[in-house]
């Protein structure tokens with residue numbers, strides 16, 4: 570229960586009920602939104618008036634260069650109680666974190682073409698680890714400084730972030746909780762993200778992760794120098810896969826309390842830096858723009874696949890893509906294998922054996938992955954680097970062939 574003092578200083582969506590933030594979301598991906606926690610706090614006619622309503626400070630957060638083409642231009646105007654710049658200087662985080670990588674070169678990282686698989690990480694009971702403490706890099710490529718590349722991290726946390734906020738100057742985070750719900754407070758408001766949903770925190774947003782249901786673990790993909798967008802649908806048509814309206818952004822929420830010693834943890838070049846300030850960064854009373862955090866419920870994904878024979882490439886399951894300048898070449902695709910009916914005939918159902926010019930990192934949120942009968946567990950992971958051969962394990966292959974032989978005796982190949 571919030572104290573009366575807190576009640577006075579925390580503000581929801583302007584509906585007069587400041588105590589319970591109602592998790593009202595704004596629907597749509599790529600929209601230009603407006604949101605105000607106090608009616609009248611958003612300047613009407615301009616972005617940066619000499620005097621903002623309620624004496625707020627106007628601050629622009631740019632997600633693309635000012636001059637990016639209009640269709641790709643991302644920025645949001647934040648109207649806050651104190652400007653973000655009013656903090657003490659940044660210093661390297663003490664003690665050093667040392668589990669994150671932002672530059673993937675041969676002096677700091679190793680590369681192997683071997684197929685790799687990781688068992689699920691135990692979520693430790695002790696010591697206390699928040700989302701930042703529990704975050705570690707698994708693999709990646711490129712450079713955050715050169716603004717081209719990506720990193721895959723995993724996290725295991727047992728404690729809410731307290732008196733601190735995280736800011737990733739390197740890139741966008743796409744967070745996939747596999748176990749344990751996340752309550753993500755951002756400068757635009759709050760998002761509740763249970764396993765089965767994902768949340769994207771674009772580069773530069775300050776955010777804090779609370780664990781309302783206890784420990785949490787999951788996956789994070791990070792992209793440098795670009796942002797996620799919906800994939801083109803080609804011959805699928807105007808509808809299907811992830812639908813823009815199912816992406817949800819928060820509504821304005823702020824806290825006004827004096828918070829001496831509040832810490833901003835900034836990731837820059839894969840290194841962590843801290844700066845203190847005497848106020849919460851979640852002091853944005855109103856905002857407008859199209860550069861926003863958002864979440865998406867993966868069960869809303871509308872899968873498409875083959876209906877007669879052969880196996881569609883996994884790109885047909887792309888939820889979000891981070892493009893490069895080369896047509897059809899993604900920096901990183903976020904792809905899911907959701908529950909779906911498999912109706913084709915005379916087709917070996919699990920993924921074909923293959924070698925790919927793209928590297929493939931996989932995690933498992935729940936269930937059994939159809940290509941791996943054994944050993945690939947929820948919370949675990951696998952990595953098949955580019956051109957490394959992979960495909961169904963032997964048990965899966967044999968079971969599927971046995972099934973095909975029984976079901977469709979005309980279509981099989983009989984060894985021996």
Ligand SMILES: O=C(O)Cc1cc(O)ccc1O
Pocket residue numbers: 881882883919920921923925929940959960
């Ligand atoms: O390797 C994997 O399991 C992922 C995958 C799935 C699929 O259906 C086709 C190709 C592919 O890489």
Ligand SMILES: [Fe+2]
Pocket residue numbers: 920923925929953959
């Ligand atoms: Fe693959």
